[in-house]
Amino acid sequence: MASKIRRGVSLYSFQEEMFLGQMSVEDCVSFAASIGAKGIEVLPEQNMPSFPNVTDAEIAGWHEMLERHGCHFTCYDMFLDTKLRNDRLLTDDEQVESIRRDLTLCNRMGIRNMRVLIFVRPDILERCVPYAEELDVHMGVEVHAPWYLDHPWILRTIEVADRLNTRHLGILPDMGIFMKHYVPEMRARFEREGARPEITQFIVDQHEEKVMCEYTIYEVAVKMKGNPTEIRMAETLRHAPFANPKRIGDFAPYFRHIQAKFYGMTEDCRDPALAYDEVIPELVKAGWEGTLSSEYEGNRWVQDVEDVDSREQVRRQHEMFKRLLGETANGQEDA
Structure with a gap:
């Protein structure tokens, strides 16, 4: 049975070129289409100046552009500023209203998935569920390192969804x-900034053995008297978890979209x-349908x-x- 997993791209992937003025939004969409990644994840606060x-009219312009390239929206990335410029924290009511604003725009753009930042409280999201249901938008809390699928904070959101019996x-x-392995590009940069190879190798080895990160940080900072760059590299281990790929199928009913991060x-x-190579087969096995973005x-x-x-x-x-999804030489249609 062929996988129903589709391929797409977050416009965040091209942040370097867009910041430098080397690519426009349409350049990004055109490129995504050229590699069969027809699903476009958009960040309105970054990609829509207004x-x-x-x-x-602007929304219509976006849809016309996507149609020109045979693409479609997959996900809306929302942001929640919890602090105003005068350093006053947003009230709960103001946070709910901010999320409601994003849900409304998400709906207007014809998008049915909204990425919610990890720090948004479950009780705030519970108050937003009626709006999400009315607008038919799924709010997906981003499971971002150092959090993981089984983290109590994530389980609180799942508990709310179960209790409300909501699909949104x-x-x-x-x-x-x-x-699973430490990122080579990270190690190389730390070495260019003054980390000694013997120290970086120790950090990589500790990560490979999945030693608790705080132990490694202590070893580097205190016992090995690491320099500031070496300590910074050790501290990246706090954001380098290796969740069990076999568990992803247990959580698949709760998500509709995946941010396919890579370095x-x-x-x-x-x-x-x-x-x-371990995660995608588990997604296929679970029969998950959604977009790898x-x-x-x-x-x-x-x-x-x-x-x-x-x-x-x-x-x-x-x-x-394409290799892991078993796509044909002509590529899978991403509709």
Whole structure:
């Protein structure tokens, strides 16, 4: 039975080129279409200069652009500023109203999945469920490192969804939680910034053995008298968890979209750090239907020594996806 998993791209993947003015939004969409990644994940606060006052005409323009390239929206990435500029924290009512604003725009754009940042409280989301149901938008709380699928904070959101018996609240995995091996690009940058190879090797070995990160940080900072760069590298282990890929099927009913984070692909189109070769078969086995949305974040680890080529990195990831999904030589139609 063929997999119903589709392929897409988050526009966040091209942040380097867009920031430098080397790619427009339409350039990003055109490229995604060229590699068969027809699903577009959008960040309105970054990609729509008129946000939050987006007109119907602007939305129509986006749909016309997507149609030109045979693409479609898959997910709306929302942000919640909990602090105003005068340092006053938003009240609960103000937070709910901010999320309601995003749900409304998400609906107006014809998008049915909204990424919710990890720090949004479950009780706030519970108050937003009636709006999500009315607007038919699924709120997926991003499961982002250092959190993981079984984390109590994530389970609280699932408890709310179960108690309300709603199909409009759940989770949205970020594949960074499946870091089986330390990211080579990260190690290389720390070494360029003054970390000694023997120390970086120790940190990589500790991660490989899945030693508790605080132990490694203590070893590097105190026992090995690491320099500031070496300590910073050790501290990245707090955000480098390796969740059990076999558990993803247990949580699949709660998510509709995946942010397929990655930091760098090898020339033979393999991810040396994240366990996609273990996760994707579990998704297929679970019969999950949704979009794997590329989220390239390796630019910040290589930009000091080379020109960032997000397009090539994303292309390589989708070659890996096609292999793991068993797509034909002509590619799977991503409708």
